[in-house]
Amino acid sequence: MNNFVIVCLDDDPGVVERLNRDLADFATLFDICNAYSIEEAIDTLQFIEQSDQRVAMVICDNELGNDNGVDFLVQLDQYPVASQARSILLNDKPQLDAIMQAVNEGRLHYCLTKPWSKKELHQVLLKELTTFVLKHTEEDWLRYSQVLDHRRILNAHIERQMSSFRSGFIQNTNDIDDASLARQVTDALHEFFNGNDEDRACRTYSEGHLLTKEGEPNNFLWFITQGEVALYKKDEHGYKHEVVRVGPGHLVGGMSFVTGEPSFSTGVTLDTTNVIKLDRQLFNKVMNSRSELLPLFTNLLLRNFNRRLQGSIQTEMRLQQTLKSLDEAYHQLVEKEKMAMLGQLVAGVAHELNNPVSAILRGSDTLKQTICKLTDSQLSHENQTRGNYILQQAMQSRPLSTSETRQLAKQLESVLDDRQLARKAVQMGVDKQEYLNNWLLPQKAQLKPVMAEWDNYYQMGNFLRSINVCAQRIADLVKSLKSYARQDDETIHTVDLHEGLEDTLVIFENRLKRHHVTKEYSALPKLNCQPIALQQVWTNLISNALDAVEEPGEIHISTRYTPGSEQKSIDVVVEDNGKGIPPEQQERVFELNYTTKREGNFGLGIGLSVCQQIIHQHDGTIQVESKPGEFTRMIVTLPLNQPN
Template sequence: MNNFAIVCLDDDPLVVECLNNELAPFAELFDIYSAFSTDDAQRVLADISTQHQRVAMVICDHELGTDSGVEFLISLDQYPVTQQARTVLINDKPQLDNIVQAVNEGRLHYCLTKPWNPHELQQVLIKELTNFILKYPDEDWLRYSQLLDHRRILNAHIENQMSRFRSGFIRDTSTLDDATLAKQVSDALHEFFALNDESQACRTYSKQHVLTQEGEANHFLWFITEGEVALYKNDEHQCQHEVVKVGPGHLVGGMSFVTGERSFSTGITLCKTSVIKLDRTLFNRVMNSKTDLLPLFTNLLLRNFNRRLQGSIQTELRLQQTLTSLDNAYHQLIEKEKMAMLGQLVAGVAHELNNPVSAILRGSDTLKQTISKLTNTPLSHENQIRGNHILEQAMESRPLSTSEARQRARQLESILGDRQQARKVVQMGIDSADYLENWLLPQKKQLGPLLNEWDNYYQMGNFLRSINVCAQRIADLVKSLKSYARQDDETLHCVDIHEGLEDTLVIFENKLKRHRLIKDYAPLPELCCQPIALQQVWTNLISNALDAIDQEPGEIRVTTRLVSTSNNTPAIEVEVKDNGKGIQPDQQKKIFELNFTTKREGNFGLGIGLSVCQQIIHQHHGNIRVDSEPNRYTKMIVTLPLDNAI
């Protein structure tokens, strides 16, 4: 049975069960009690009082049938076991008047809205239970440090110990500087062991002698009098790193010696080093024999703890600053790669824009002349209506191939008796039997001038269709380039991955038209991702595929498929394959390294494209791999799981 308890009060058993599950990590140090009504809760509080426990926290629902959770929280002051308890009120939706009432009564510390985030509840528990524990200075705070806010508890423990020792000391050592305090302790210890050192506490070690071993039990306290000791810590890969160096006047093994925990670090002498080695028995004998040494040594020990704590905090702050700098550098690297690629793309897009712009300019000049001809046409009203039909049809139809147009004109020439007229009729798309019977043959005598007038309608429709196609082409190019160049959006969007691939292919159309492009798309569900970041991946892969092709025309195949990963997770796979020069086996392992490039001298390549691609894909919990055979092909295969949020 623990000294303190947590009480959960809710009339919904499912909510109580959920609370018990989330409180499970705290059950080792706090007994968990559940209640389904205020009467039930009062019986629980009575049992807690009988067992001489105190309530650390009450988690209460606002609505408890006919009772009010707020009123129950306010009534807690009448129970001695709950007077210091922290309180959390659970609401189905925020109710400001109830919250204000509980706050005004001083019995509400936090308000939680259903459904709550488990991470939020964990933070509330750690904060509020730490506040509660620190109100009991006689409690063993270190026992709670691993579960609750260890920094606050450790700081409070140190401060509490400092106050406790100072209050009982005859001498006040707080005015002494570190060097003076260390010398007084050293002199007092040497004086004690000068005549009584059968335990050989005063020792001298050679270089590379191990004092403490990380993760192993430690039963000694080393006080350094001469020399230097380095403290080392292993990382997750078991690589040893130096944490700090300490010299005369410092203690080694202090924390594990006092708490009984395993050594936090490995202490190794860096040179010939003299120490005073104390076990618990010898430490007690020294302190009991020299009462004037106890305040000095205790103050020195606490100062060592405080320096280590301050050092840890400073190290963590520097680490956070370093991580922030690395994150900024990473984003700058991605942006640099994107802008470098953008410079390449702009030249190709500018060239590609020239053709549709020229077509629009030519079409607009021709339209100026044609409009005046239509407004002054000698055609009858009926033939003008037919001309409008030809215009509308020309705006929607696609041009015939030369061979098909020639074949249909030959067939019509025998009917009309004129090759040129037959060609015009086929071109305008009015060569079907219905048009012949109703439009052409009844007016065969004046068909030449009539076709010339209708040709103006056809040309206007044709030019309008051409202008519309060219304008759409320009819009597609600008959209794709703008999508690639815009700042990365770090929010998630559920998109069809084919849209990003198509936008990328539009950007490269100027180069792709010299090769054979094969698109093999499978039906795919939408992917929750950062589409702009992924478009940078597709851009790099398509660009690399184009650069790898030595002889034109080459072949580039873009394939998408739905697959299952090794752990049966559904995923989207995107494969970009080229029939270029391939990648040598010894280079395939290096292509994702920063600053590595396979591009020949004279070809643009920063050597960061695939490295950035890999990082972006890893952020999506996916992977990228290469399959290549020199002088035959290269496949870049990207796998993106469907059910992994970033």
């Protein structure tokens, strides 16, 4: 049971339930009591008083059936247990009359309109509950500092401590600077221990002497009179970092000595250092025998705590600013990497676009001439119909190779008695027996001019087919390129990974056609992911593979999925037979600004770093396996069941 209570009053159980959820962060230090009517709220106040608790906050709806929530807030002063409580009024819509009434009565501290946001409620509670707690000087304020306004409570705690000591001081030390105060304490301590130091409080340590050790109990207070001491902290990986250096006039071990908690840091002397070492018994002995020393020493101790606190706050602010700057710089680097990659891709795509565009232009010029011939055709209606059929077949069928055409024409030559006519019949696809019997042989005498006219139909169909294939090729290239020319889509989509891989391969086709590329795709379930981000991963991996191999190289792309395995995940593997990566470099390939690209290959050294970050955002992993002179294999593993 906590000392303070938050009362939630609303006749709608759903509202009360939501309030309880939003107040969960405060439930460790404040009991939550619910009421659904004013009568029930009054009973709750009486119960709280009997439990020897006090009401810290009342959250009340304005409309409670036939009752008015403002009237209840105004009556709170009648109940001693709630006389100092802070109050929040809930409104379905702002009601200025009710709000002004509560404000005039001095019983309204904040007004929330339904539906409220959890963030706004949280900020109001931080402010109002902190104000309430700080009015109760008998409370241990530090107990509330982790939940409420940390800085206000710490500042109030320091001020309260200072005030309590000042009240008993014989002299005021506010006007004394730190150096003068430290000198007074040093002189007083040396005077006390002069000829009376059987406990060896005044000591001299050589360089590297350990004073305090982080996380271990400390029963001593070291006052530095000469020399320098460094304080170290360990990070989450166990690495030791220097956080501050202190010299004459500073205290080491003060916080742990006063509170009895384990040492916050490790203190080590940096050179020959003179100190005054006090345990609790000796400390009490000194302070009890020298009444003028207590206010000086206490003030110095509090100043040390305050400087340390201010230093921590300033360090935190500098770190936040540094992190913000690093984040901006990182995003700029990522954009530079993407633009550099985009420049390479656009150059390749432009080269690929040139061929189909040139084919379309050539075909359109030929079509202009062929259309004129068709409009002036002297063929009979029946032969024109057959020509239209030849045109349709030419638009759909695959052209035969030269060897196939030669072989079939040789078989037909004996029937038509003309090699050229046999070759044209094979090209047009009218070499089947039914066409011979119905189309060709019945008009064998006039077949040469008829075949010449039919050839115009065939050429038009063939050109239309070529234009269609080239246009589709251009559309595919543009579709694959669009994802790189726009901003990243950060939303989650359910996609087939093979589509992203294929789009990326299309972009690189100009470079890939100089190598032997094999694909081994397994049947994969669809994956919830950020497809544009993953496409950046495939782009970097394939680009690195192309840069690593000599022409003609081998690049193998495969996907794996094992439905029966415990870990439901998909593997995407990009392997090349390039020069490989030495073992000492494999551990560094994911570091920012590190590149293994050979001279002449552009690399910013952030591609794999970006890949790793994207894969980690998908809760996946990326690994490198390589053997110098033989291969490099990049393995991306993506779990199917990812957190939102």
